[in-house]
Amino acid sequence: MASFDLELVSPEKLLLSRPVEMVVIPAAEGEMGILPGHAPMIVQLRGGVISVTEQGKITERLFVAGGFCEVTPDRVTVLADDATPVTSxxxxxxxxxxxxxxxxxxxxxxxxxxxxxxxxxxxxxxxxxxxxxxxxx
Known part of the structure; x- marks a missing residue:
């Protein structure tokens, strides 16, 4: 299946940087699913969960307190105010x-x-x- 590069960055460190099939982000306007080839945009994030899908299943769930997300057809960069694995x-x-x-x-x-x-x-x-x-x- 097609993939794109996902980078999730918090003020402390780079949390995630790898190819993924899909990511769902908590955009200010509501949940937003992103697949390869998505239209370019910059969106504000609200507090919520980012779900990362690889090989057809959700592999990571991270809570973000807010931030911004830049989407291009082949890359998604999340600049999170704070990010914590849901399990933590x-x-x-x-x-x-x-x-x-x-x-x-x-x-x-x-x-x-x-x-x-x-x-x-x-x-x-x-x-x-x-x-x-x-x-x-």
Missing amino acids: LSKTEAAARVATAEAAYEAAAASGTPEVRELAMDSLLSARAMAQVAEAA
């Missing part, structure tokens, strides 16, 4: 992130600018997505 997610850590993000959003809602509130809401939604994935894992 902790329910306790996810719950703590939700509590921290809720407090930050309440503070931003009380005295922040619209931009600050939006960033706080993005962080809260990402933390809630992490909690859902950790609960299901």
